[in-house]
Amino acid sequence: MLNNLREEVRSTALAMLEAGLVVGSQGNVSAKDPATGLIAITPTNMSYDSITKDDIVIVDVDQRLIWGERKPSCETPMHSYIHKHRKDVYAILHTHSHYATIFAIANRGIPPATINLAAYFGGEVRCAPYVRTGSDTMGPINLSYFGEKGEAILLGNHGALFIGSNLHKVLKLAITLEEGANQIYHAALLGNVVPLPPDEIQWLFNNLPGSEIEGQEKEMLKG
Numbered sequence: 205m206l207n208n209l210r211e212e213v214r215s216t217a218l219a220m221l222e223a224g225l226v227v228g229s230q231g232n233v234s235a236k237d238p239a240t241g242l243i244a245i246t247p248t249n250m251s252y253d254s255i256t257k258d259d260i261v262i263v264d265v266d267q268r269l270i271w272g273e274r275k276p277s278c279e280t281p282m283h284s285y286i287h288k289h290r291k292d293v294y295a296i297l298h299t300h301s302h303y304a305t306i307f308a309i310a311n312r313g314i315p316p317a318t319i320n321l322a323a324y325f326g327g328e329v330r331c332a333p334y335v336r337t338g339s340d341t342m343g344p345i346n347l348s349y350f351g352e353k354g355e356a357i358l359l360g361n362h363g364a365l366f367i368g369s370n371l372h373k374v375l376k377l378a379i380t381l382e383e384g385a386n387q388i389y390h391a392a393l394l395g396n397v398v399p400l401p402p403d404e405i406q407w408l409f410n411n412l413p414g415s416e417i418e419g420q421e422k423e424m425l426k427g
């Protein structure tokens with residue numbers, strides 16, 4: 205069932221691990237099939253470098269197991285809730301990446317103070333309050349922290365969460381946020397994080413110069 209979607213979720217989870225965004229079996233990835241509304245999601249407690257597509261399970265938006273031998277991610281309630289309530293979202297990725305999680309521990313948002321952060325996020329990546337992992341309140345509380353532009357939030361004392369139209373996009377958002385969090389953390393150590401002017405943030409978000417910053421990928425992300 206949904207072989208291609210399960211393979212895409214597996215390869216994205218492996219890419220997330222190989223990019224250093226999680227360790228071992230931390231984090232989780234899901235994708236929604238546009239035709240059926242069913243969700244392919246990573247299994248719980250299995251390292252992404254050892255799983256096959258048959259370890260990826262299929263659930264529905266009400267958390268019912270539809271296909272698979274494995275136990276779905278412990279964060280399935282959050283994934284199912286967001287897939288159910290955001291019709292424009294087809295991919296969700298959750299990481300514990302190092303620098304983004306440092307901001308989450310401080311319960312502090314990540315400002316769009318680099319051109320990449322401004323271009324990809326168009327504003328501050330907000331930090332939601334701590335919610336117990338795996339609980340039914342993870343979905344509604346965290347979803348309320350995504351703004352109109354926001355396709356990333358921090359999960360207080362926990363990690364980061366990305367939603368979008370496809371798996372390629374959410375992985376790229378996670379990599380970009382981690383890079384920016386690293387840079388801003390270190391700039392803060394120098395004593396000053398100079399904000400970009402709001403109109404410049406808006407311009408970067410709307411008109412990222414293609415030649416400077418992975419223009420083709422940005423076009424793909426916007427598509």
Ligand SMILES: [Zn+2]
Nearest residue numbers: 231298362363
């Ligand atoms: Zn987590």
